[in-house]
Amino acid sequence: MTQASIASADTTLQVLKQSLGLQLASNPHFFPEWTPELTMGPDSLLNADRKQLNRVKTNFLDMLEDPPALENSVKMVVLSPLLDLAGFYRHPFRIATETSIAIALEDEGITIGGRIDILVIKANFWITVIESKRSDFAVTRAIPQTLSYMLGNPSLETPTFGLITNGTDFLFLKAQRTPTPQYATSRLFSLINPNNELHDVLAILKYLGSL
Secondary structure (H helix, E strand, C coil): CCCEEEEHHHCCHHHHHHHHCCEECCCCCCCHHHCHHHHCCCCCCCHHHHHHHHHHHHHHHHHCCCCCCCHHHHHHHHHHHHHHHCCCCCCCEEEEEEEEEEEEECCCCEEEEEEEEEEEEECCEEEEEEEECCCCCCHHHHHHHHHHHHCCCCCCCCCEEEEEECCCEEEEEEEECCCCCEEEECCCEECCCCCCCHHHHHHHHHHHHHC
């Protein structure tokens, strides 16, 4: 059989559905890990966390006055402080960048390959796959790409969580390969909204790290 290679950035939900049987989860309780009922308890964030996130939002909105904010700028201004406040730079977590991933679709003779922007790992288990884009890139366009990374998790029995951000918007995903390949998304969090929804994003990241 002739082998073909598809870049993860070029894959589509249709390819993932046809090749892996991936489906949008029909159970509304499949992805509770992003909900305020679990993540936004009274002790979820310190006052110092909230003050730092307010500064992050101000910095990013100032940066938007001269768009577009490039991918590396998003990582530096928004993602880096989020990962720090979530505790992901410290033991027992570790950060991997530009991690190569490939999914072999044997029945189709196709391999989907790419590089994960940021991967948070805890005790050899993937915690969060993070894909960052420039500010004028809609996060929904990166859903197939991010799912292809998440489905490449070598621990097939463990659900994988993902986060897509363009600095302005944030979207969490959950995917699993077994027993049924399925995925779901959170609601869209945005820095354009009146309240600072980075508070919600950090609370979710902290909760995922505690699982």
